[in-house]
Amino acid sequence: MLASTLRNRNGLITAGLLLAISWIIAATDISTLMLLATAAATAFVLVRYPWLAWVGLAAALPFAGAVHLGRLSLVDLMLAGAVGLWFADGVRRRTLRLQFSLPLVLTSIYVAVLSIALLGASDLGEAAAEVVKWLEFGIVLLVVPASLRPVQSHWLVFGLLAGATLQSIFGLYQFINRIGPEWFVILGRFMRASGSFAQPNPFAGYLGLTLPVAISLTIWVWAAVVHDRGRGEASPAAWNLRKLPSGLGQFGMLAAYSMAALTITAGLLASWSRGGWLGALAGVGAVVALRNRTTLMLSGLMLLLVLSAFMLGSFGPELVPAPLTARMQELPSFLGWSAVLEQPLTDENFSVVERAAHWVAALRMWEAAPWLGVGPGNYEVVYPLFRLPKWEEALGHAHNTYFNVLGESGLIGFSAYLLLWIGAMVWTWRQFRKSEGWWSALALGVFGVLIHLAVHNLVDYLFVQSMYIHVALWIALLLICKQKERPTIGKRQASDEHL
16 A cells, blocks of 8 residues: 555656656747756766866866856856865765875965965955965865876866867967957057957966976877887887777877967967966976986087077077067066166056066065065055056056065065975976876976966966966876875776776
8 A cells, every 4th residue: 555655656756747847848948958958967977977077177267267256256166066076976985085295285384374464454355365266276186186086187187288278279369360459469460369368468377387288298199109109019118098088099199189289389379478488488498308318418408509609699689580579678677677667668668667666566565564464465455555656557466476475475475485386396396207107297297387387477477367276286186196006996986987
């Protein structure tokens, strides 16, 4: 009797659900139905494979970072969703695990210092937002290694490269079709690429924080292909196909990495950003030179020849395209930036003088509060109190990350900031030295990313539009590398690993 009652009740519930679904289909237009179906399918896939949320976040980051809902960006919501999926899946499987690391510890120290500096801020809302930014950075370092297994990390790399490639294509479209404000016009017929960042410099910074990895993996895959073809057989030591994403072979990887490297390079050039070019030159130069002893010696020899050519006068400016020469000729002014402020303002030196004026404002903030600064994220808030005459408009930051951190969080915060990034560089270099194959190439690329970050931040502030999440994802990938020798436990985990 009870079984019969339950069957009838289940039948009524099923019939009711079918009627509700039929009514929704009949009352909804086809475009909305497609959207709902896509959302439902995405939700199903993410519940089944929650680690894919990080791949989607990596690919969408430059676009989602430009979409704001109040004080939150779409990246913040996607990050919260990815963390929630990881937690729910870990509770269900009883596999919650966390891995502490040197980058995470150093990030925690920096967050602690910013939290103390927050107490002296004029605008607590802006200060709290800055602290939350670095909390998110630490959350990525903590949760991503616990969410992905080594074989799945290839897909996260593809997500990061795909996001930069799509952003480069968007920027090249702007460049060719002159889409943007009039003051971005260059060479009389093109437009400086800015992508979804609205400004060329952060756009170039984002691409520069991806290009070294693309170059490093491209060099590695070309070397692997040449090595295998030279041997006439597969080389497990150089190329383990079981560690590659499903369905991708050598030539698929070769095409993917090479296309990403070329497209991102083109987008970076189209940005016409001197800071981006210098950062990329340093980051990619490190990747090429430090790959092994041979490349280091060749790079040193090449540098010596170039310097000798300059000294002997055999390498003249006429060998460099005139537009590039004109674009780079103001760079030496940054070395004597205090004297730049005394020069007459012209169209050619405006950007240099503007930066120098904001650097002075940041240093004045530091002088007013030398130990803990004027408060995290408060540069723009207090700028009117410290600005130079004629420079009334605050740019949101000091256009120099080091001066910006010094002004906002003082000498203590600046020391914690340097400790974080110097420690991250040393740690990344050690991962490169003790890793092999694909992981070694990835670690060298991430080291190049940190070099770009250090150089470009001399003339800009790259921790905008969620780019700090982008950098955190690169570092988190190297934390996943440390898991590669751990045995997989459980059939369910093994099946997920080989997805």
